[in-house]
Amino acid sequence: MNIYQYPQKSDWAGIIRRPVLEKKNLRATITEVFEKVKNDGDSALQYYTSKFDGVSLDSFKVSQEEIEKASNEVSDELKAAIQHAKKNIETFHRSQEEETKKIETVPGVECWRESRGIEKVGIYIPGGTAPLFSTVLMLAIPAKLADCKQIVLCSPANKEGAIDPAILYAAQLCGITEMFKIGGSQAIAAMSLGTETVPKVYKIFGPGNQYVTAAKELATELGLAIDMPAxxxxxxxxxxxxxxxxxxxxxxxxxxxxxxxxxxxxxxxxxxxxxxxxxxxxxxxxxxxxxxxxxxxxxxxxxxxxxxxxxxxxxxxxxxxxxxxxxxxxxxxxxxxxxxxxxxxxxxxxxxxxxxxxxxxxxxxxxxxxxxxxxGVSLDSFVRKVTFQKLSEKGIQNLGKTIEIMAEAEGLFAHKNAVSVRLKSLES
Amino acid sequence: MNIYQYPQKSDWAGIIRRPVLEKKNLRATITEVFEKVKNDGDSALQYYTSKFDGVSLDSFKVSQEEIEKASNEVSDELKAAIQHAKKNIETFHRSQEEETKKIETVPGVECWRESRGIEKVGIYIPGGTAPLFSTVLMLAIPAKLADCKQIVLCSPANKEGAIDPAILYAAQLCGITEMFKIGGSQAIAAMSLGTETVPKVYKIFGPGNQYVTAAKELATELGLAIDMPAxxxxxxxxxxxxxxxxxxxxxxxxxxxxxxxxxxxxxxxxxxxxxxxxxxxxxxxxxxxxxxxxxxxxxxxxxxxxxxxxxxxxxxxxxxxxxxxxxxxxxxxxxxxxxxxxxxxxxxxxxxxxxxxxxxxxxxxxxxxxxxxxxGVSLDSFVRKVTFQKLSEKGIQNLGKTIEIMAEAEGLFAHKNAVSVRLKSLES
Missing domain, CATH: 3.40.50.1980 (Nitrogenase molybdenum iron protein domain)
Known part of the structure; x- marks a missing residue:
């Protein structure tokens, strides 16, 4: 414990310095996992699940039976608590929905934006000592509200080949239908590249150990988005x-x-x-x-x-x-x-x-x-805001000259011409 | 030109396939630039500006005189056009401001979020044939609206040691006060690391060639945010x-x-x-x-x-x-x-x-x-949304049991205890 009494401002930087995260060089390991998953698909997942998690699985997809069994194993008290939390998280995240506001910047020129859910998202929930069903709620609820069409969840199986029942219960409660018993960097690779059973997604969310973190970094280099650095x-x-x-x-x-x-x-x-x-x-x-x-x-x-x-x-x-x-x-x-x-x-x-x-x-x-x-993660993290604009004849007449002058000054004459042909057509 | 008449759906993927961007391996080059800028600061910038841009500069900072001179060189017609565009961009981006909505998720539990401008942002404007003053508007206007405290602009000088007057005019019109004549990967390195004259920023925006793109990628590995992949x-x-x-x-x-x-x-x-x-x-x-x-x-x-x-x-x-x-x-x-x-x-x-x-x-x-x-870039790109919550005595009483049950189920007893001590204190 470090105690500081009325420190000088010059000492602040030292006091609040965070330990430098030793980024182990996992690059080679992770690249190999991605290569293998890309080439061998599910059988690579089988290989790594056996190697890293010490469990042999015939099928990664959590079955309807498993989900029902899990639900029976969660106490009514915990179910009620999870439902209560879900309701509150939904209420707050729903309040983050943006109303469409059409703005007339110039008479005849209307601009607005609309939200669109990211079509395919992946949620990673780590295994380990604590079953993080709360993180399932924090990621699946806004994904659903955002109207993401495909929500994939990966979480490692334990030695018995199962995912913690509370995680499965929370996931199905939030409407997730595709859950896979895959953990670590191979799970991130699967969601980044797609395999026979695991769909490729566009953005990956969720915490994890240094392997998962490194795999998420590599995923961004393949064009995927991630929630945030860890x-x-x-x-x-x-x-x-x-x-x-x-x-x-x-x-x-x-x-x-x-x-x-x-x-x-x-x-x-x-x-x-x-x-x-x-x-x-x-x-x-x-x-x-x-x-x-x-x-x-x-x-x-x-x-x-x-x-x-x-x-x-x-x-x-x-x-x-x-x-x-x-x-x-x-x-x-x-x-x-x-x-x-x-x-x-x-x-x-x-x-x-x-x-x-x-x-x-x-x-x-x-x-x-x-x-x-x-x-932090919010409803915004699961949508893209698409801008729209509509110009009437009056709109292009009001704005046209400005665009022409600017385009010409940037040396972009086709940009200018796209306005000129329209203005000319309106002259006659 | 490729013409397709009523193509089969099975052919779509081929038709819309984008050329794979050949990512040249610039890693070694860029890493060297960052290393040198980190170690030698301004003198490294001088070295690279001479080497890559072929111009020798005593000072990188654009002076007040240069800004005034630039303003005199821009035609009144172009100034009026830029001002017109600025007004519209401001109007639309201001409409993206989020009103604070306090949500009572449970009686006594209020949640809301507030926007905070990213304190230090960097804007990169490439040189080349077209002086992209329009990009200055697109980045500086939302940065100002977001209340970013420090807005730094870097753009390469031409052979005469100057930045295009329209770029400087647009920048000063938008209220940018720190402009530097630095281009390429060394500009990104300068804003990522800071030098004697260039401030370190938290997020970098703007287009650029493959060197700039690779430098922005490296910046993210140093903990900076960037606008988006290129x-x-x-x-x-x-x-x-x-x-x-x-x-x-x-x-x-x-x-x-x-x-x-x-x-x-x-x-x-x-x-x-x-x-x-x-x-x-x-x-x-x-x-x-x-x-x-x-x-x-x-x-x-x-x-x-x-x-x-x-x-x-x-x-x-x-x-x-x-x-x-x-x-x-x-x-x-x-x-x-x-x-x-x-x-x-x-x-x-x-x-x-x-x-x-x-x-x-x-x-x-x-x-x-x-x-x-x-x-795309919007006002959102220049702010962070900070969440807030306030719980009254009634709030923790309404929510406490739920938190206790969930924390215990995740095996996090200190999390549970933080609620228990409060509930207990309210019993008496």
Missing amino acids: GPSEVLLIADQQAVPEFCAADLLSQAEHGADSQVVFISTDETVFKETLLELEGQLSQLPRKELAAKAIENSRFILMESLDEAFELSNCYAPEHLILAIANPEIWTGKIRNAGSVFLGNYACESAGDYASGTNHTLPTNGFAKNYS | GPSEVLLIADQQAVPEFCAADLLSQAEHGADSQVVFISTDETVFKETLLELEGQLSQLPRKELAAKAIENSRFILMESLDEAFELSNCYAPEHLILAIANPEIWTGKIRNAGSVFLGNYACESAGDYASGTNHTLPTNGFAKNYS
Whole structure:
């Protein structure tokens, strides 16, 4: 744990420096996987699934039976919770639909844009210790709202050849019909290239380990789009005198438990809150099942005492956190100060887990400082906005001369002529 | 010129196949440029500007004097045209501003999002035969509307050490204050890494040759965002019996004159219009100053006679054109058929040059089939949408149980605990 008391501004850069992600050179490995999947299709997937996941599968496609079985295995309590979260996520993402606004920029010249869902999208859900059914909701719900025609989900099978029932339940609840038991870079390769059973998609979403990340990078070079660059999860919490140390500690730990590389930054303008949060943290940490992971993240965490909220927001903007929690009085009056952040949580009752699961906002957010240049996933991520324009005779007459002059000045005479022939036809 | 009459659906893929872009391996060259710019800063820029552009510059920054001089050199007629275009582009892009909508997903749980301009953006404007001041408008106007704090423009100097006056005039008119006489991959390297005089930015926009494209790719690996992947410009025009062959030919040629690799696709459902457009094309082509370039593009162009508009739209969606012109009766009733396109032009008077210059829509659009997964540049490209949420005591009470159940099912107990401590505190 690194503690800084009223640091000089000149020290800020050092304090908020993120560890440089060691990008292992996986290029050769990933290229080989893509080559093999391209050449051998499903049999390459079989080969890698056996090699990397240690399971031999006759068929990758999750059957209707498996989906029904999964649904029976999920408790009614969890089903109800997932449905509740789904409803909220739907409500918020539906509010992101853009109304078509026809704008008459010049009399007779109408411009507007319309959204179109990306026709084919892929969702990757990692395996591992935690079954990330919440990520299924965060990606499948906006994909459906966006009217994506084909939504493909890949997730690795466990040793028994199955995907966690909660993942399958969430997927079918959201209307996904094509689910495949494929993991790792071979899953990304399959969705990028297409095989006998896995459809090729245009954009791939979802988290994953370094192999998945490297495979998504390679996919972009093949012309696919991806949700955003990857990095470890992070939170920055700003607390003033009215913050509740118990809550602050719990929020910091909920970030820390993601993994040893999770980034945790705590800023307080109040010494008592600062000290008590540190104490609370130790107490709560010892109770956690994932305390080893969380303890490692806390070791690298930064606790900063600062003079003022103005300073705190300035530092936060430099850091550009994925999650920003404002445990301060009247947080709304401070939001104008926020320039760089993924998702912001206001007040003592907006814990990060609310946004992670069920409030309605998306939890796929820019990490590693990417909040400076990327937005989190939203309905926008699943659509393209197509522009339209209509010119009447009057429209081209009003705008024609301007276009002709500009085209000529750029030396593009065919561009000019496309206007001239129309203007001339209207003269007669 | 390739002519297809009523082709079988099985032949479509071959007909609309784009030439595979030969990605020359510029990796080593570009990496060297970035290395040198990183190590030597401005002096590396000097070195490359001398080496690649053949001009020796004492200072890269365009001075106030140079801007004033440029303004004096631009004709009043062109100034008025640029101002007219600017007004329209501003009007349309301002209409893309998103109103903040606070959504109460559950009583006591409010979610919304707010736009924030990307703080530092870079605009690259290529040199060459045509001074692309229109691209300055298309990128600088939304950057300003988005409230980007720092907007940097790079464009190569000509042999006299100057940037085309129309480019400088457009840039200062849009409020850009930092303009640099730097071109090619070294300009992208400078904006990606920063030097003594050129600021490092977070996102880079603008067209360029294969070196610029490769440099933008490398920039993304350094954590920068870019506008979109590059490819040659293209148009697909759908014409029915009421289309005007003279207009159609002019539109196809305005695409063809961009370069020998421009993609031109013409589809007609009417044999007379089809034949007459071919005739018109030959006549108009011979009149063009850039006829050699245009003729090469026309050589590779595709002219397709089809049975029905339904078929035409289906083929168009497979091709996913950057520009789609609908020279058909009642084009509005057909727009619902469009799934993949960058920008759409409706009716006989909406020529592509209107959108290229002055109607208000953006001309930076997805090419090479990227209309399947990318939108064109808009105000959205210059902002990030930050999500916010506020939970009241009632909010966490309404949502808490759901979060607890989901967090526990994912094995994330600290996430659960962040809710539990709050619920507990409210019990007493």
